[in-house]
Amino acid sequence: MDLDHFAGLLSSQLRRPAVPVDQQLATLKRLSFRFTPELEAHFQSHPESYEDPAYLSLLCRLAQDEPDQALVTVPESPSPDTMYQDLLQGLSALTDGAVALSGGELSPAADGRRTLTFTLNGEACQYEAQDLGGWLDMGLLTHLNGLLAEREEKKRFLTVEDIRLPGQLVFFRSAQWAGFFAAATNLDAREA
Structure with a gap:
């Protein structure tokens, strides 16, 4: 992403108006x-806490209380040994049983990479993750979406990135839903 595009994105994200709860x-x-x-x-009893940034604050709280509807990723983990296990567990919860993800073991680092092993609906899978120390390689979501496409799953992991989020908001929904979401909330949900 070039600097002009980033500046435009930042400006548009910071100018979104507050929206009543x-x-x-x-x-x-x-x-x-x-x-x-x-x-x-x-x-409704604390509207000032959720009106700005519109939708983001409310969705982040929903993710905290109802993790089967939304997930907020934390890019840096205090427990790097289990960070992918935690992420896979959270992603699996989003799918409402449509996709079972488990595992999340990492091989020792070699040449700046680590092999992540996990299961997708009982099938053994791997992802060559960048060794980022205590940071997640979020390319895993793109890899998972590719695996879902191969299996003809209609839904994908969609992400919302915003300057006011420490990580990403993640949903498990269809591409059509992403379009409705963007039009209704002015937040861009994209396939990871």
């Missing part, structure tokens, strides 16, 4: 997100 909730419900009455009451 009621409007955000209604929009996200139309996009098939579910909220417990308690969580909805929490959002």
